[in-house]
Amino acid sequence: MAPKAEVAAAAPVVAAPIKKAKKNAGETINSRLALVMKSGKYTLGYKSTLKTIRNGKAKLLLISGNCPPLRKSELEYYAMLSKTAVHHYSGNNIDLGTACGKYFRVGVLSIIDAGDSDIISRPLE
Amino acid sequence: MVKFLKSGKVVLVLSGRFAGRKAVIVKNYDEGTGSKPYPHAVIAGIERYPLKITKGMGQKRIAKRSRVKPFIKSINYNHILPTRYNLDLDLKSVVTAESFKEPSQRVTSKKAIKKLLEERYNSGKNKWFFQKLRF
Numbered sequence: 001m002a003p004k005a006e007v008a009a010a011a012p013v014v015a016a017p018i019k020k021a022k023k024n025a026g027e028t029i030n031s032r033l034a035l036v037m038k039s040g041k042y043t044l045g046y047k048s049t050l051k052t053i054r055n056g057k058a059k060l061l062l063i064s065g066n067c068p069p070l071r072k073s074e075l076e077y078y079a080m081l082s083k084t085a086v087h088h089y090s091g092n093n094i095d096l097g098t099a100c101g102k103y104f105r106v107g108v109l110s111i112i113d114a115g116d117s118d119i120i121s122r123p124l125e
Numbered sequence: 126m127v128k129f130l131k132s133g134k135v136v137l138v139l140s141g142r143f144a145g146r147k148a149v150i151v152k153n154y155d156e157g158t159g160s161k162p163y164p165h166a167v168i169a170g171i172e173r174y175p176l177k178i179t180k181g182m183g184q185k186r187i188a189k190r191s192r193v194k195p196f197i198k199s200i201n202y203n204h205i206l207p208t209r210y211n212l213d214l215d216l217k218s219v220v221t222a223e224s225f226k227e228p229s230q231r232v233t234s235k236k237a238i239k240k241l242l243e244e245r246y247n248s249g250k251n252k253w254f255f256q257k258l259r260f
Contacts (some may be wrong), residue, residue, distance in 0.1 A: 056128040081129040
């Protein structure tokens with residue numbers, strides 16, 4: 001009886017933190033993005049994000065997982081020059097488009113004003 | 126967050142006759158002007174890089190191979206790639222809005238830039254700027 005209770009008590013304690021951490025990280029970027037889409041200012045697409053970086057308005061860059069490596073490096077270099085944060089979204093451009101609530105693919109997006117979201121103030125990793 | 130396209134920034138030209146050349150921003154217009162309603166910069170760059178010189182060459186040969194042919198251009202931000210390098214050379218007095226009005230003024234501007242650039246090359250500073258970008 002006692003060992004069984006112990007085992008039962010031990011198992012959920014071990015499982016819960018791991019599950020919660022993964023769930024937190026994966027879900028919250030999408031939910032924060034949804035909040036930005038609703039309340040903040042952003043721009044989608046390579047050309048427009050470069051424009052926002054050049055004029056210093058971009059606060060955060062999100063790059064999809066299947067972005068071509070040359071373009072990814074170029075964006076990282078621009079972000080380094082302008083001291084802008086970059087987040088490599090875990091998912092391809094289709095997923096990023098869906099996360100933005102759009103019906104098209106989004107390879108790169110730039111957040112100009114986060115609105116009510118804490119996506120910029122509280123980085124995930 | 127930080128604007129980095131300022132005078133003195135070294136950039137690579139991406140398209141046009143001078144594609145692949147290195148240049149330095151002389152004056153940047155983030156908002157554009159009346160006649161050019163897009164963000165652009167006036168740049169001065171190297172059209173023909175100085176040739177490689179070695180220890181065994183004589184003085185005359187070295188002098189001939191250390192010549193730099195410059196260019197000036199007003200170019201859209203979309204057609205340049207900024208780098209982390211800077212070249213502090215006071216070109217504002219040399220290249221002005223006036224320089225682009227007449228071909229003869231272009232020539233005088235370029236002559237002045239040529240002198241400044243060759244001076245800088247011979248002093249041994251900013252080596253990266255005077256090396257051809259291999260691609």
